[in-house]
Each structure stands twice: as C-alpha cells, then as structure tokens.
Amino acid sequence: MAYSEDHIALAAEYALGTLDADERAQVDTMMAVDKEFAAVVQAWEFRLGSLNQMVGSVEPRPIVWENIRAAIGLSAEPQAPLLLPESAPPPQVAPVEMRQVRVVDQVPVVDNDNDNIVDLASRVKRWRSLASVASAIAAALLVMFGLQIYQPDALPQAIRPKPRIQTVEVKVPAPALTPSAxxxxxxxxxxxxxxxxxxxxxxxxxxxxxxxxxxxxxxxxxxxxxxxxxxxxxxxxxxxxxxxxxxxxxxxxxxxxxxxxxxxxxxxxxxxxxxxxxxxxxxxxxxxxxxxxxxxxxxxx
The missing domain is CATH 2.60.40 (Immunoglobulin-like)
Known part of the structure; x- marks a missing residue:
C-alpha cells in the first residue's frame, strides 16, 4: 500500500521518539490495525537504531541526578543510569537466484502449396483487369468533360451541355433635367x-x-x-x-x-x-x- 509523505514522516518521528503522547497513541492505533504501516515503522526503527551505536554513553554529573531526585521527591540512593535499548539487527534477506532463460526464435513454416499460389495469381490477374477497366472509364470521362468545356459542339446532342443564358442588368443613369426658359x-x-x-x-x-x-x-x-x-x-x-x-x-x-x-x-x-x-x-x-x-x-x- 502506498502511503503519503505525512504518514511516512509520522512513522519516522515515532521511531525517533519525538512525538507527543497523543501522536504516539495515534501511531500505535494505526500499527495495530494496519500491518503494512507497522512494517514501515519497524523499517524506520532499523534505519535509525544504528544512530545509538554511533554515539557513546555519557555519564551525567552527580549533581544532575541529585537535582532530579529532589524534584520528584525520591531518596538520595544512587540508581543505575538509564541506557537506551540496543536496536535489533535487521532481518537477513535471502538472495534471489536469477535464472537465465533462453529464448528460441520460432521460424514460421512456409506452406508451399501449389493451390495457394495458383489462387493468388488468379486474384492478381483479376485486380489488374479491374484496374484497367477503371482507368479506361476515367480517361473517357476526362475526355468528355474536356469536350464539354472547350468543344461542346463535338459531342452528341444528348450529352451536349445546354447553353447558359446570363442576363445582365445595366442601369442607365437618368438623363439630366434640362432647365427650360x-x-x-x-x-x-x-x-x-x-x-x-x-x-x-x-x-x-x-x-x-x-x-x-x-x-x-x-x-x-x-x-x-x-x-x-x-x-x-x-x-x-x-x-x-x-x-x-x-x-x-x-x-x-x-x-x-x-x-x-x-x-x-x-x-x-x-x-x-x-x-x-x-x-x-x-x-x-x-x-x-x-x-x-x-x-x-x-x-x-
């Protein structure tokens, strides 16, 4: 399942321990109902757990512990210093063996049936005949159209185009009025x-x-x-x-x-x-x- 950047940041802060009580309770609830989110949090703990090994333990001064005991009302008996738990080693992932698969090209089998060759030759001949007929018809139509435009008198009367009569209206200006004496x-x-x-x-x-x-x-x-x-x-x-x-x-x-x-x-x-x-x-x-x-x-x- 893909998680948003907010969910991933929340899991990382949970692993670092920087969340407050309410936010940690929210993350605990999400981890309880969503195993994949729990795995994300665990992965962040594995990544960030190595930071504890990079920093050595520091013994605080005695006055610090005395002040803490006085603040919380405990006795002055010495107590063992708190140590962060060591992170568990990351799980080992078994290597995946990659196998080489050999691809064999399949060569189509050519059928040399003589009947198919004869049928194909007859189809080619038929299409050539149709193409010749279509070319002849197109040439005849082209000649007829050319005669209709340039030499209509050479065509038979049945297919001769009718003459077009165009009426042009010429407006003659009214004669100027001649003033009379x-x-x-x-x-x-x-x-x-x-x-x-x-x-x-x-x-x-x-x-x-x-x-x-x-x-x-x-x-x-x-x-x-x-x-x-x-x-x-x-x-x-x-x-x-x-x-x-x-x-x-x-x-x-x-x-x-x-x-x-x-x-x-x-x-x-x-x-x-x-x-x-x-x-x-x-x-x-x-x-x-x-x-x-x-x-x-x-x-x-």
Missing part, C-alpha cells in the same frame, strides 16, 4: 400699374395669367389676345377666369418667334368672350415677354 409679361394699363402677370414655360408653351389689380364689371369678361405682325389679325387666347390664376396650353400651336415677339393684350368683352373671335373694344392692358430664366441651348422653344 421662363418668360414673364406685365400687362399694364395707362395708369402704369400691372393688372395681370403672364408667365410662359419655354419648354411646354403653357402660360399662366395671374390677376393682380383688375376687376371685371358685372356681365363682362376679360379676354387675352396675341397680337403679332406675323399674323393677319389678333388671336384669342381665351377668357381670363374669375379666380386669381388662369392656365392655358394653347401657345404650343404657335411658332417660337411669334410667341417671343408678340404683344399680349387684354380687352373687356361680354360675358363668355367675344362672339366674333375678334376684339370688340380697345385693349386696356398690354405687355411683352421678358426672359427671366434662361434655358439650355438645346431646349425646345
């Missing part, structure tokens, strides 16, 4: 103050008329006219509504030079506009276009 005409009367403000978009030819200071008489309407020396007579652009803003897309049918150089006039007509399509009164408010926002050179006009 903007035109404004202040339709004023003889008093000088603007009565209407007319704006025209150069790209769409749509115009908007805003009423500023003019008020139509009851039963009358304001009508807008385009007057140009390139036209034989004034052209009506419609009746201006009763609201603050009136929008019309009618200028798209006119040429750009006519629209840019024309004079715009407002007359007072009967409700709903002139019945003849021509002004029935003298224009009260007139004005010409002024370019307020320049457009790009390629912008339609």
């Amino acid at each position: 903007q035109y404004v005409a202040l339709l004023q009367g003889q008093g000088g103050g603007p009565a209407f403000i007319m704006t025209i978009d150069g790209a769409t030819r749509n115009f908007t008329v805003r009423k500023v200071g003019a008020t139509a008489e009851p039963g009358k309407s304001f009508e807008l006219w385009l007057i140009s020396d390139k036209l034989p007579q004034p052209r009506s652009l419609g009746v201006i509504g009763t609201g603050d803003f009136t929008a019309r897309p009618v200028l798209s049918s006119y040429a750009s030079d006519v629209v840019d150089g024309a004079t715009y006039a407002v007359t007072v007509e009967q409700a709903g506009g002139s019945p003849s399509g021509q002004p029935t009164s003298t224009p009260l408010f007139t004005g010409k276009l002024i370019e307020t926002v320049p457009g790009a050179a390629s912008a339609p006009r």
Whole structure:
C-alpha cells in the first residue's frame, strides 16, 4: 500500500521518539490495525537504531541526578543510569537466484502449396483487369468533360451541355433635367400699374395669367389676345377666369418667334368672350415677354 509523505514522516518521528503522547497513541492505533504501516515503522526503527551505536554513553554529573531526585521527591540512593535499548539487527534477506532463460526464435513454416499460389495469381490477374477497366472509364470521362468545356459542339446532342443564358442588368443613369426658359409679361394699363402677370414655360408653351389689380364689371369678361405682325389679325387666347390664376396650353400651336415677339393684350368683352373671335373694344392692358430664366441651348422653344 502506498502511503503519503505525512504518514511516512509520522512513522519516522515515532521511531525517533519525538512525538507527543497523543501522536504516539495515534501511531500505535494505526500499527495495530494496519500491518503494512507497522512494517514501515519497524523499517524506520532499523534505519535509525544504528544512530545509538554511533554515539557513546555519557555519564551525567552527580549533581544532575541529585537535582532530579529532589524534584520528584525520591531518596538520595544512587540508581543505575538509564541506557537506551540496543536496536535489533535487521532481518537477513535471502538472495534471489536469477535464472537465465533462453529464448528460441520460432521460424514460421512456409506452406508451399501449389493451390495457394495458383489462387493468388488468379486474384492478381483479376485486380489488374479491374484496374484497367477503371482507368479506361476515367480517361473517357476526362475526355468528355474536356469536350464539354472547350468543344461542346463535338459531342452528341444528348450529352451536349445546354447553353447558359446570363442576363445582365445595366442601369442607365437618368438623363439630366434640362432647365427650360421662363418668360414673364406685365400687362399694364395707362395708369402704369400691372393688372395681370403672364408667365410662359419655354419648354411646354403653357402660360399662366395671374390677376393682380383688375376687376371685371358685372356681365363682362376679360379676354387675352396675341397680337403679332406675323399674323393677319389678333388671336384669342381665351377668357381670363374669375379666380386669381388662369392656365392655358394653347401657345404650343404657335411658332417660337411669334410667341417671343408678340404683344399680349387684354380687352373687356361680354360675358363668355367675344362672339366674333375678334376684339370688340380697345385693349386696356398690354405687355411683352421678358426672359427671366434662361434655358439650355438645346431646349425646345
């Protein structure tokens, strides 16, 4: 049984006699129940018992014994000095005789049966045939894969790979917005103050008329006219509504030079506009276009 270092140290101190009463009682109990531990203690006693033989006995002075007797209340009769018991000689161990054992190598017996040789030869031939077939199949597959990649047209239609169609989405940036020219005409009367403000978009030819200071008489309407020396007579652009803003897309049918150089006039007509399509009164408010926002050179006009 393997003991810990604490148990071994306890056995050595027991052999030296350095333990107190409680520890010695503990070791005695362990030796009584554990024969192997008792053998360990005995081995330490054999090892340490030779220390007594190395040190000679020393006779104490008479005064020492007298003091001891006086302390314990004994008589002054001389007593024999205490002697430590001599340790018993260690047990003799009988020598163990080592015998030499001769090892004989066993040589396997070779069976030279002709049937086994023939069977092995047939197996080798069979495996060689299988290896040749596998190599041929691998070579055929390699050739087929190479043709599928580099020359698919050389293969039969059944094993020819299908063409892959890849759709690529190309995002075209949106065209930049081309700024359009903007035109404004202040339709004023003889008093000088603007009565209407007319704006025209150069790209769409749509115009908007805003009423500023003019008020139509009851039963009358304001009508807008385009007057140009390139036209034989004034052209009506419609009746201006009763609201603050009136929008019309009618200028798209006119040429750009006519629209840019024309004079715009407002007359007072009967409700709903002139019945003849021509002004029935003298224009009260007139004005010409002024370019307020320049457009790009390629912008339609």
